[in-house]
Amino acid sequence: MADHDLRDFINDLEERRDLQRxxxxxxxxEELGAVTREVSSQYGPALLFENITGHKDTLCRRLFxxxxxxxxxxxxxxxxxxxTSDGEIVRVFKDRFSKPLKxxxxxxxxxxxxxxxGDDVDLFQLPVPKWNPLxxxxxxxxxxxxxxxxxxxxxxxxxxxxxxxxxxxxxGVLLATTQGWGVHFTKHRSRNEPMPVAVVLxxxxxxxxxxxxxxxxxxxxxxxxxxxxxxxxxxxETNDLMVPASAExxxxxxxxxxxxxxxxxxxxxxxxxxxxxxKSPKHTIKVTCITHRNDPxxxxxxxxxxxGRTNECSTWTPATFSAMAWHTLEQAGVPNITxxxxxxxxxxxxxxxxxxxxxxxxxxxxxxxxxxxxxxAGKHLIVVDDDIDIHDWEALEWAMCYRVNAGLGDITTFPxxxxxxxxxxxxxxxxxSVKYGHGLWTRVLIDATINWQLEPQEQYGGNRYPPLGTxxxxxxxxTVKRRWREYGF
Numbered sequence: 001m002a003d004h005d006l007r008d009f010i011n012d013l014e015e016r017r018d019l020q021r022x023x024x025x026x027x028x029x030e031e032l033g034a035v036t037r038e039v040s041s042q043y044g045p046a047l048l049f050e051n052i053t054g055h056k057d058t059l060c061r062r063l064f065x066x067x068x069x070x071x072x073x074x075x076x077x078x079x080x081x082x083x084t085s086d087g088e089i090v091r092v093f094k095d096r097f098s099k100p101l102k103x104x105x106x107x108x109x110x111x112x113x114x115x116x117x118g119d120d121v122d123l124f125q126l127p128v129p130k131w132n133p134l135x136x137x138x139x140x141x142x143x144x145x146x147x148x149x150x151x152x153x154x155x156x157x158x159x160x161x162x163x164x165x166x167x168x169x170x171x172g173v174l175l176a177t178t179q180g181w182g183v184h185f186t187k188h189r190s191r192n193e194p195m196p197v198a199v200v201l202x203x204x205x206x207x208x209x210x211x212x213x214x215x216x217x218x219x220x221x222x223x224x225x226x227x228x229x230x231x232x233x234x235x236x237e238t239n240d241l242m243v244p245a246s247a248e249x250x251x252x253x254x255x256x257x258x259x260x261x262x263x264x265x266x267x268x269x270x271x272x273x274x275x276x277x278x279k280s281p282k283h284t285i286k287v288t289c290i291t292h293r294n295d296p297x298x299x300x301x302x303x304x305x306x307x308g309r310t311n312e313c314s315t316w317t318p319a320t321f322s323a324m325a326w327h328t329l330e331q332a333g334v335p336n337i338t339x340x341x342x343x344x345x346x347x348x349x350x351x352x353x354x355x356x357x358x359x360x361x362x363x364x365x366x367x368x369x370x371x372x373x374x375x376x377a378g379k380h381l382i383v384v385d386d387d388i389d390i391h392d393w394e395a396l397e398w399a400m401c402y403r404v405n406a407g408l409g410d411i412t413t414f415p416x417x418x419x420x421x422x423x424x425x426x427x428x429x430x431x432x433s434v435k436y437g438h439g440l441w442t443r444v445l446i447d448a449t450i451n452w453q454l455e456p457q458e459q460y461g462g463n464r465y466p467p468l469g470t471x472x473x474x475x476x477x478x479t480v481k482r483r484w485r486e487y488g489f
Contacts, residue, residue: 004229005110005246006202006297009067013046018073020045026051028138033131036065036302042311043070048297052127054111059116059125059290060249063298065143068205069312074319077205078226083310086319086391087339093226093323100217101224103231109245115237116290123287126201126249126298132269136279137164140171143301144251145200145211145219147241148181152187156242157181158219160212162303163199163285164265171199171285172265174277175255177437178375178418185283189257196239197255197285198362202248202299207231212313213320214373216327238289248296252289261286262434271313272345273306275420282434305344318342324351325373332367336360341390347379347423350390353449361447362412369414369443376420382446406453415442 013019020039026032026049039047049063068074075082078092080428128138141163149158157180162173176182182195188195200207210222220242224230233242236252243250262281270276302311320340326340329351336414338351351364361383368378382396385403389395404410419441421431430440472480 005204005244006064006248006299009205010046010048010064010297011087012076013067013073016076018045018070020047021050022047023051025051027052028055028127028129029053032063032129033302034240036131037309038313038409040066040069040302040311043310043315046073049127055127058127059292060120060127060296060298062295063127063129063300064202065299065301066209066312067299068316071315072156074316077209079228085123086341090322090326091341093320094326095160096225096228097215097217097222097323097327099225099329100221100311101230102226103220103224103233103242104233105242105410106234109232109234109247110293111243111245111247111291112234113294113476114290114292114360116292117288118236121287122291123165123171123251124168128298129163129300131300131302132304134275135164135268136264136266137166139164139300140201140342141173141199142303143201143208143212143299145203145207146181147198147200147243148184148195149241151191156218156220158200158207158211160208162268164268166263166265166284167252169287170263171251171287172263172282172432173251173255173285174265174268174421176375176421176433182329182437185255185257191455194254194256196236196241197251197253198236198239198241198243199251199253199285200243200247200249201251202297203246204231204246207244208299209316209320212317214324214377216324216331216372216374236289237291243472244317246293248299249290249292251285252291253285253287255283255285266350267271269302269304270422271303271305272347272420272422272424274305274308276424276425277431277433278428284288310344314344317346318344319432320363321346321373321377322349325351325377328371328373329364329367332359332371334367337364339390342377346377347420349378349381350396351381352386352388352390353383354386355449355452360453361445361449365412365414365443365445369417375418375438378443379419379423379441380412380444380446384448385450388448396448400446403448403450404446405451408453410447412445412447413442414445417441417443417445 163173206226207223265282266277267275321342322340336354421439
């Protein structure tokens with residue numbers, strides 16, 4: 001499905017009868033988020049709220065969410081059969097991410113239909129929800145694509161970061177210096193200059209996916225690869241950043257390095273399923289311009305998942321992170337990776353290998369922990385042999401029970417490494433992103449491959465492990481199959 005923008009996607013979902021238009025009045029203050037959480041947790045349809053309290057006559061009246069909330073919709077976005085397995089979806093993402101498609105620049109686009117500058121900027125004209133009961137405020141940046149530029153080489157970065165409305169023209173943000181825009185910010189800060197920012201609110205879901213994945217190539221190129229068509233970009237009005245020509249809404253502004261400009265931000269219901277961050281002074285976007293389409297549609301999403309409760313990103317982030325982890329391992333020269341899978345939460349990664357040497361699992365850990373994926377992923381790594389299905393928890397449990405012996409070095413810890421500032425298992429003081437740039441982890445490798453310190457045994461047929469006691473001989477399997485009906489089945 002090669003959609004051109006958010007409206008094409010909405011129209012396609014409506015034709016497939018997988019869009020719910022909610023015409024009843026819904027309050028932006030918790031109610032909209034509660035409805036979304038219930039529908040999302042039931043893997044229900046995409047939602048278009050058309051009657052939001054206090055926004056019948058504002059600049060923006062409608063809100064779209066849960067667009068990527070089912071596995072089936074993810075398959076539609078990729079243009080693959082609905083029956084495609086998790087492992088195959090990982091391979092599709094891996095293949096697409098390996099074929100970047102450069103964007104093209106166009107003179108103008110529908111995002112320029114309306115231009116609001118200066119004192120006329122008012123973020124409260126947008127139907128931004130207070131998504132969750134204990135959120136610090138109205139979070140405008142949940143699925144927004146944040147564009148920044150490297151001041152040294154001019155490369156654009158597009159990432160998904162959280163941001164809360166402070167005043168009518170300010171957004172408090174959670175900025176980690178280990179992330180893409182954080183790297184750019186530190187360069188601007190060293191020059192004592194503000195960093196230009198553009199926030200894209202509503203476009204093709206390929207950009208939402210690419211911007212939320214730790215890709216290696218520039219995100220616009222990755223979005224083009226996913227949609228199999230180049231992204232058309234236009235220049236912002238007040239800076240040199242580039243944004244999709246048919247985006248719904250773009251916020252232009254800058255972040256000052258001066259702590260005097262910081263505003264209160266947090267807490268917010270984050271991806272671990274807990275509220276993350278306290279209400280404290282954070283870096284702030286000063287919005288100087290809004291460009292938008294006629295009758296624009298705001299795009300936002302819930303974050304956070306816990307047992308029995310989910311959000312739309314949980315349907316595709318396991319596959320995109322797995323694809324990038326696999327790509328990263330190959331680029332680092334780690335041989336014989338046969339499968340990668342990240343579950344609903346990025347802290348745990350499962351890696352399947354065809355083991356070729358002692359220390360193979362440790363090589364996997366070193367490559368992943370030293371890569372850009374390590375900012376949020378891979379706190380716990382489980383590495384298994386290629387006879388263990390990494391998508392099957394029963395198989396993983398069996399491997400961890402009978403192929404892991406801590407006394408033989410199968411469990412390795414790596415303390416003092418950078419890690420998620422949103423992980424509640426880390427002491428609060430070590431999660432101070434303004435002070436430390438990120439969080440602090442002790443990482444764990446569980447090497448659940450057969451340990452090569454165990455010598456091959458003659459009684460095991462020259463293998464390190466005894467034969468499986470649960471198999472049926474080939475002759476007897478044929479007999480049972482032939483006589484199955486005779487047994488009364």
